[in-house]
Amino acid sequence: MSDTQSFIESRPPSVAHLFLDRVEATPDVEAYRYPVPAAAGGPDEWLSLTWSQAAERVFNIAAGLMALGVRPEERVAIASSTRLEWILSDMGVMCAGAATTTVYPSTNADETAYILSDSNSRVLVAEDAAQLAKARERRAELPDLRHVVLIDPVTEVPGDGDDDWVLTLAELEKRGAAHREQNPECIKETVAGLRPEQLATLIYTSGTTGRPKGVRLAHDSWSYLGRAIHATGLLNPDDMQYLWLPLAHVFGKVLIASQVSIGHPTAVDGRVDKIIEHLPIVRPTYMAAVPRIFEKVYNGVAAKARAGGGAKYKIFKWAAEVAREYAKVTQENFRRTGKASAPFGLTAKHAVADKLVYAKIREAFGGRMRACVSGSAALAPEIGYFFSGAGIHILEGYGLTESSAASFVNPGEAYRTGTVGKPVPGTEVRIAEDGEILLRGPGIMQGYHGLPEKTAEVLEEDGWFHTGDIGELSEDGYLKITDRKKDLIKTSGGKYIAPTEVEGQFKAVCPFVSNVLVIGAARNFCTALIALDEPSIMGWAKENGLGGKSYAEVVASPQVEKLVKGYVDRLNEGLQRWQQIKKFRVLPRDLDIEHGELTPSLKLKRPVVEREFKGLIDEMYAGSNEA
Structure with missing residues (x-):
């Protein structure tokens, strides 16, 4: 057996085990760096936690959940943007032997309630008043939900008829500290009892139709990947990771597991609009996107x-x-x-x-x-x-x-x-x-x-x-x-086309594109819906006599139509005849999560986009005598 195989095969049962090992191995090394917004609107101040400091909070959260009655494999949901508290809460859930249900903060109240109900989540860790409101709105439908833990405390919590239903994360940690005083070995004993096949995470896939499905991932999956990524040698303890990806998404979640195994520090901030500002400050060596x-x-x-x-x-x-x-x-x-x-x-x-x-x-x-x-x-x-x-x-x-x-x-x-x-x-x-x-x-x-x-x-x-x-x-x-x-589409002429391949080529050709959707299934030619990147096209508009006009006016202008046609023509030069885009429409707005056209990880929901802009599609195929 090779050293790599041996390293992976000898993995512990869970990331909770990896976390305890990491804290013991490098207690005083920086684990996490996180921003604190400046009071007067100046640059954020970055603070950090060592592994031992992070562990103190993680263990208090874990013990706090135990004090609330959470038992092994019971679900604790987290509805929050990417931030330090998400990671501490998730690690706390695992150290309590429970399982994390992930909820995107952008998920609406109806779908949030469905996920909480379908997962039988006992506790919800909610980022703020907006996330609390979604649970409160559907509380009657959530008999299993015993508590909501608020990361950002609100000034006033309206009465729920049960004063213990809502508590702050600080209060949970305080309860956890008291529980640990009475039960000093509760964390070690609980982690020691974890089995590889126990449920660690429920992640709901954002389906394009129907309700999302809960994907059951065991403790061993995360422990394995933590060790497997470590074994690739791509990262080392001296690396600095910038982590902004949604932690409700599996891509973000796996980065936590690998970091615990490797031991490098991670700067955590999910605000996408802050990435460009923060990169020169954090100076990371590694980032996933x-x-x-x-x-x-x-x-x-x-x-x-x-x-x-x-x-x-x-x-x-x-x-x-x-x-x-x-x-x-x-x-x-x-x-x-x-x-x-x-x-x-x-x-x-x-x-x-x-x-x-x-x-x-x-x-x-x-x-x-x-x-x-x-x-x-x-x-x-x-x-x-x-x-x-x-x-x-x-x-x-x-x-x-x-x-x-x-x-x-x-x-x-x-x-x-x-x-x-x-x-x-x-x-x-x-x-x-x-x-x-x-x-x-x-x-x-x-x-x-x-x-x-x-x-x-x-x-x-x-x-x-x-x-x-x-x-x-x-x-x-x-x-x-x-x-x-x-997603492979077959034209009425029997030719198969991979739309993402054509879309990718167009993104490389056209510097103004934000999103593009190629259409052609059961049609006799291909067309495209094209959404333009607002900052880029508005900058171009200013230089080309369209200054002062709105985004919608700019993208509807003959000048932009001509501009985009030039890029479509360039694209077509490199395509087979049946792949070529014969007609296109520039969309009046960009595609977004709010309209349900993109998933939280920014993937296109093709059926949703096609339904939303059916009129434009019908217009392109009008009179084409398609099969």
């Missing part, structure tokens, strides 16, 4: 260059092409020889472009970024190559809620843009006859909560999980995702 963040950074850099005048924009476009060429050449040479080399002429051009453009981009990321991990959706390869050539190495990965997020990741220096890398140690993969990716390993879910028929549809008796994604494996084990099985 979804493709939309990299697309926004790319569009922002391009817009800034354009605003600087024709000469600056010309330099940027030249530097962008050099970055892509350099990345492709160095990655290919690394694949062949193990050395990321490039010809002298290209290296010289790259050095000039670095001084003019790339160095500023790296500085915006904090100046120390070794690597970013991208997951949750496909990253357009041309955007990946751009950042790679600029010295921001984006390691694409792949996983699902049902596989505890991290099934594949690109291996450090040997990463290949356009692939999701190799399986993490301990995960098996095979490609079915129809191209579907099947996975097996300790990260795979136990099943869907209370839905045995739905579980049987995707999980075979021998442990193979049907991902619903189509992909191909290279001879040396790199996986390329080509599309979602259910």
Whole structure:
């Protein structure tokens, strides 16, 4: 057995065990860094907790939950944005032997009530008054919900007929401290009793139709992935992670498990609008993100260059092409020889472009970024190559809620843009006859909560999980995702098209796009709905005689129609005839979570978008005599 296999096989039963081991091993090392907003609207102040300081709060939360009567495997829901208290609460739930139900703070009252009810959650850790209001509104439907714990205390809690129903997190910790005084060994004894197969987390997938399904993930899934990511060697104890991803999402959740195993500090702040401001302050070496963040950074850099005048924009476009060429050449040479080399002429051009453009981009990321991990959706390869050539190495990965997020990741220096890398140690993969990716390993879910028929549809008796994604494996084990099985579209002419592939190519061509949806199933040609990035297009509008107009007026203008058509024409030049976009419509607004068109992890909900803009779609196909 190799050292890697031995390291993973010898894992403890749970992340709670890993946490206790981490606290004992490095009690005085920084664990978490978190922002405290300045009173007068100035820059946030960053404070930190050592592992022992974090443990004190975690153990008090765990003991507080025990004092409230929470028992092993009973569910405690967390409805909060990404912040330090989310992590402390989740770790507290695990150290109490209970299971965390994750709830996005953007979830409406109806769906929140459904998740709380379906999961039989006994306690809800609510971020603020808004999250409390959702539970209170449906309290009559939630007989199992015994308590709500408020992270941010409200000045006045209206009477609920039960003074003990709502308490603050500070009060819970105080109760926990008292409980620990009376039962000094309660945490150690509870953690010692945890079994690998016990339920640790219920994560509800945001389905495009119907109610979300609760994915049951055992303690062993998180312990395994904590150790497996540790074993890849991608991260080390000296790294600094910037964590902003939603912790209600499996991608964010797995980052907690790996951090506990490795022991590096993490700066935690879920405010997306603060990322650009905070990166130069935190100066992380590592950050995980979804493709939309990299697309926004790319569009922002391009817009800034354009605003600087024709000469600056010309330099940027030249530097962008050099970055892509350099990345492709160095990655290919690394694949062949193990050395990321490039010809002298290209290296010289790259050095000039670095001084003019790339160095500023790296500085915006904090100046120390070794690597970013991208997951949750496909990253357009041309955007990946751009950042790679600029010295921001984006390691694409792949996983699902049902596989505890991290099934594949690109291996450090040997990463290949356009692939999701190799399986993490301990995960098996095979490609079915129809191209579907099947996975097996300790990260795979136990099943869907209370839905045995739905579980049987995707999980075979021998442990193979049907991902619903189509992909191909290279001879040396790199996986390329080509599309979602259910998203592959077939034209009326019998041609299959992978819409996400076309959409990704358009994002690389057009620096103004925010979201794009390709349509063509059972139609005789393809069309697209295109939403534009507001800051980028409004900057362009100001320079092109449309200053003072609203976003809706700008995107409806003939000038923007002509602008976008130019990019669609460029896209079509590189596509097969049946893939080409024959017609398009620019949407009057961007797609968003509030209208239900994007999931909280910013994935497109295709059926929702198609329903919302059915009129525009019908308009594009009017009179086409489609089959």
